[in-house]
Amino acid sequence: MTVTGIIAEYNPFHNGHAYQMEQARKMTGADYLVIVMSGDYVQRGTPAIIEKHLRAKMALNCGADLVLELPVRYATSSARDFAKGAVSILNDLGVVDYLCFGSEHGSISPFLEIADIVNKEPNCYKTILKEEQKKGCSYPAAHQKALQRAYAFTYPNRESDLSTEFLCAPNNILGIEYIRALKELNSSIIPCTVHRTSNNYHSIETDSKYASATAIRRLLLEKKSKHLKDLVPHNTLTDLMDCLKNNSFMTEDDYSLLLKYSLLQHTADQLTSYLDFPKSLANRAVGSLSDFQSFSQFSALLKTRDITRTRINRSLLHAILNIDQREHTPSFLRMLGFRRDAVPLLTAIKKSSRRPLVGKLADSPLETYYEDLFASNLYHSVAAIKSCQATCDERSIPLVIINS
Amino acid sequence: MTVTGIIAEYNPFHNGHAYQMEQARKMTGADYLVIVMSGDYVQRGTPAIIEKHLRAKMALNCGADLVLELPVRYATSSARDFAKGAVSILNDLGVVDYLCFGSEHGSISPFLEIADIVNKEPNCYKTILKEEQKKGCSYPAAHQKALQRAYAFTYPNRESDLSTEFLCAPNNILGIEYIRALKELNSSIIPCTVHRTSNNYHSIETDSKYASATAIRRLLLEKKSKHLKDLVPHNTLTDLMDCLKNNSFMTEDDYSLLLKYSLLQHTADQLTSYLDFPKSLANRAVGSLSDFQSFSQFSALLKTRDITRTRINRSLLHAILNIDQREHTPSFLRMLGFRRDAVPLLTAIKKSSRRPLVGKLADSPLETYYEDLFASNLYHSVAAIKSCQATCDERSIPLVIINS
Incomplete structure (x- = not known):
């Protein structure tokens, strides 16, 4: 079978x-x-x-x-x-x-090679990841740059295989x-x-x-x-x-009132207890609450260069659904x-x-x-x-x- | 002045x-x-x-x-x-x-007399209050019967002044x-x-x-x-x-989703921590949750002989608003x-x-x-x-x- x-x-x-x-x-x-x-x-x-x-x-x-x-x-x-x-x-x-x-992409080999690099985290990968995040890059963007550099180092003749396009494609990620x-x-x-x-x-x-x-x-x-x-x-x-x-x-805007209700009940510190809810986002969420109109509008309002919209949506959703950091x-x-x-x-x-x-x-x-x-x-x-x-x-x- | x-x-x-x-x-x-x-x-x-x-x-x-x-x-x-x-x-x-x-009613004297009885809680008042509640009377109904009996006892010639109508009128209460x-x-x-x-x-x-x-x-x-x-x-x-x-x-049905959300997050025991939320009501609320359609429909569904609709509404509202028993x-x-x-x-x-x-x-x-x-x-x-x-x-x- x-x-x-x-x-x-x-x-x-x-x-x-x-x-x-x-x-x-x-x-x-x-x-x-x-x-x-x-x-x-x-x-x-x-x-x-x-x-x-x-x-x-x-x-x-x-x-x-x-x-x-x-x-x-x-x-x-x-x-x-x-x-x-x-x-x-x-x-x-x-x-x-x-x-x-x-x-x-359609061919499995670059996936195997890249996964190997990320799992092993060579020094050049780690250094560039840190540097790019310090510059204000989002994690996905920093990860992508670091990966390209490490790939070029490991496979010197094939660095062009790993285009930015490859690494940005959601299904490839x-x-x-x-x-x-x-x-x-x-x-x-x-x-x-x-x-x-x-x-x-x-x-x-x-x-x-x-x-x-x-x-x-x-x-x-x-x-x-x-x-x-x-x-x-x-x-x-x-x-x-x-x-x-x-x-x-159903869309996220059907959860607008629940999101507002949840946010009204939390301090920024309490929000960080939810899964994937960074402190900076929690502070912005609590600080911007008076500008809340709907889930999608609020998520767009909270967007900055260093965090993706989906990441923001996920954090907000975790607060509504009471999904905390403990492994369940x-x-x-x-x-x-x-x-x-x-x-x-x-x-x-x-x-x-x-x-x-x-x-x-x-x-x-x-x-x-x-x-x-x-x-x-x-x-x-x-x-x-x-x-x-x-x-x-x-x-x-x-x-x-x-x-x- | x-x-x-x-x-x-x-x-x-x-x-x-x-x-x-x-x-x-x-x-x-x-x-x-x-x-x-x-x-x-x-x-x-x-x-x-x-x-x-x-x-x-x-x-x-x-x-x-x-x-x-x-x-x-x-x-x-x-x-x-x-x-x-x-x-x-x-x-x-x-x-x-x-x-x-x-x-x-329009005249202040019966109010003064009744308030006096309720504050002093004479024995005949207390006994009848208990008896009626045991029979399954709601508190307001039991209170009313006890009061009438105590009033008749205190003002023997004027017992007819204190009609059931008087005691049921919300503004008189x-x-x-x-x-x-x-x-x-x-x-x-x-x-x-x-x-x-x-x-x-x-x-x-x-x-x-x-x-x-x-x-x-x-x-x-x-x-x-x-x-x-x-x-x-x-x-x-x-x-x-x-x-x-x-x-x-605004009506209570604008709070339907918030009520459902709140009830989904609570056990019956937890509900009783809210102000005026009796255990029997909490059990019914949790047990009937799958029949929830709206705030008003659910409140009607929870109604029994021993509790008023407004009391149920208040309990449910306290759960939504996080109003607990501590004096604030x-x-x-x-x-x-x-x-x-x-x-x-x-x-x-x-x-x-x-x-x-x-x-x-x-x-x-x-x-x-x-x-x-x-x-x-x-x-x-x-x-x-x-x-x-x-x-x-x-x-x-x-x-x-x-x-x-």
């Missing part, structure tokens, strides 16, 4: 994701594709535009065999912790052979982190990459079959649904149109859904997994899952009040099971 | 309130009327329909000389604590001669509590009462010049503004119409506004007051005012996000000063 893992957000699911799954299956000869997917909150530091069970359903309908939830603290972390959390789930399953990620995490875990999972065919990650173009998730989110939020049918798989379209009809797409890892792996013909995969996982696989939360020990439960029940609450519908309780949502 | 105090909510201000001020001035020969008014939250356990500075302005335009804020923990308390908080402010001023309250509080403080302030001319407190009739605040709130929330001009003083109408235009009337009394008296020709009154208060009178929060020691500041800034936040306008900071709102 060959099993290939994919780490994803599917925010929302589109043609590019379906293509990646298809290519991953071909490239690795996989019998099964296991997806580790962000739950109700994503790495941009915002709620996911659609709740996770529906996103899992879309993935299962388009080629996935099993979808597992990435706990909220990893899903809303830096690329490094996002990757660590997700890779550790794939590794804990004990059955995964390959980890396949989309990249703007994540790819490097996946490989670092695999190395740190001494995992036997083999990394490989599928070349992303078109359109940049952040591009807002929608004139081909492949548009970025950013572009599709924009279409959805602006209710421009007519282009949609060319950009997402046919069998996800009905679900998307239902969401559109029910006004149930659920004692089990949460299944969001599977295809019925993937039962042999589930049987194999049951034998090999380092953490039990759980489908029904009601039967599970929830002590270690509290953080995720709160975050998701809050997501349901915001959605329900927004769309004037009844709230569902996370524990009562059934597992998505797709008949083949 | 004769000074008369009035305790009020003005939620919103209407003809009955103007009439009460006029009568109070006549009855006591007052040179000045001092109002102690609920701030942004009221005794029904909800946000005030209009923010406090505008309500203060309306009162000043219609006969008041000085408006002081009743701190939020008293404004959202039982009749007893509401009365205690408000009376202690009037008493601390050191210049108030009379306390005048509207009542459904408050009147009794004002007098109890005056007695407890050994205050020299003399209580007197103005007879309310028409329409019950909770009546929704709007066919005379005097409608209840409940009826007027309903008209405002349903945007039926055409009857309004007969029910409120002429010079408050423009302000009310502005609020109507800006969609800035601001070290100063907060002025919301005054008439310019009341300067001699301010001078007299400056000499006699037991707590300093503060107009500008920015210049005041806010350590003891934290609870009120949070509650009001939250009110402004909810209002701003609801009406898509900029939030104001409570500390920057200027004192209302009315030229004569």
Whole structure:
């Protein structure tokens, strides 16, 4: 049995994701594709535009065999912790052979080389990292410069391979982190990459079959649904149109009042107790509170040269969701859904997994899952009040099971 | 100088309130009327329909000389604590001669007699109070039965004076509590009462010049503004119409998401740490959370025979506003506004007051005012996000000063 893992957000699911799954299956000869997917909150530091069970359903309908939830603290972390959390789930399953990620490059070797440099942190890397941060560079920018210098030093004839473009591409950044995490875990999972065919990650173009998730989110939020049918798989379209009809797409601005409420209750010092909430940002947040209008406006207001917008969003979201710095890892792996013909995969996982696989939360020990439960029940609450519908309780949502 | 105090909510201000001020001035020969008014939250356990500075302005335009804020923990308390908080402010001023309250009865003597019984708690009162509560009666209902029996015992020929109607009328209940509080403080302030001319407190009739605040709130929330001009003083109408235009009337359902967020973060035990939050209610609140739809729907859902709706609202509001059981009394008296020709009154208060009178929060020691500041800034936040306008900071709102 060959099993290939994919780490994803599917925010929302589109043609590019379906293509990646298809290519991953071909490239690795996989019998099964296991997806580790962000739950109700994503790495941009915002709620996911659609709740996770529906996103899992879309993935299962388009080629996935099993979808597992990435706990909220990893899903809303830096690329490094996002990757660590997700890779550790794939590794804990004990059955995964390959980890396949989309990249703007398409060849695995530079990823392996770069991950090696970052994990070893040679002196020239460390020195430049410090220098650039002192100059006021954000961590990602400083990291990138330091990496380029160290790469040129290690591979003197190939320094042009590591362009700024390469290191800025979000999928490449994540790819490097996946490989670092695999190395740190001494995992036997083999990394490989599928070349992303078109359109940049952040591009807002929608004139081909492949548009970025950013572009599709924009279409959805602006209710421009007519282009949609060319950009997402046919069998996800009905679900998307239902969401559109029910006004149930979620954005960070649906959390504006909760953010204000949370900030009003905290001193700058208290804010720094949340995950990834730097002191300078906490001071600015408390100091600018009287200019607060909405989540997105406030996040933009807090932006400076040395911190990214997504980092700010994540910090603010952590304060709303009470995600603090203590490590909380659920004692089990949460299944969001599977295809019925993937039962042999589930049987194999049951034998090999380092953490039990759980489908029904009601039967599970929830002590270690509290953080995720709160975050998701809050997501349901915001959605329900927004769309004037009844709230569902996370524990009562059934597992998505797709008949083949 | 004769000074008369009035305790009020003005939620919103209407003809009955103007009439009460006029009568109070006549009855006591007052040179000045001092109002102690609920701030942004009221005794029904909800946000005030209009923010406090505008309500203060309306009162000043219609006969008041000085408006002081009743701190939020008293404004959202039982009749007893509401009365205690408000009376202690009037008493601390050191210049108030009379306390005048509207009542459904109109004569002061039964109030004095009843307050005397309640303060002394004779055995027959205590026994019946206990018995009725054991039977599942709410405290107000049990208190009322016990009081009637004790009154009949003390004034054997006049037991019919103390009808159930008398004891159920909200203004009478408050009147009794004002007098109890005056007695407890050994205050020299003399209580007197103005007879309310028409329409019950909770009546929704709007066919005379005097409608209840409940009826007027309903008209405002349903945007039926055409009857309004007969029910409120002429010079408050423009302000009310502005609020109507800006969609800035507030109800407890504007706090639905905040309530859900707060409840999701608490165990039943933790909820009981808030002011007036009984254990049985806390258990029901946590146990019914999956049926939550809105503040008002949830409050109705939690209703049982032994607790009133306003009590439930107040408990829920205390959880949102972080109002706990510890006594927090601001070290100063907060002025919301005054008439310019009341300067001699301010001078007299400056000499006699037991707590300093503060107009500008920015210049005041806010350590003891934290609870009120949070509650009001939250009110402004909810209002701003609801009406898509900029939030104001409570500390920057200027004192209302009315030229004569």
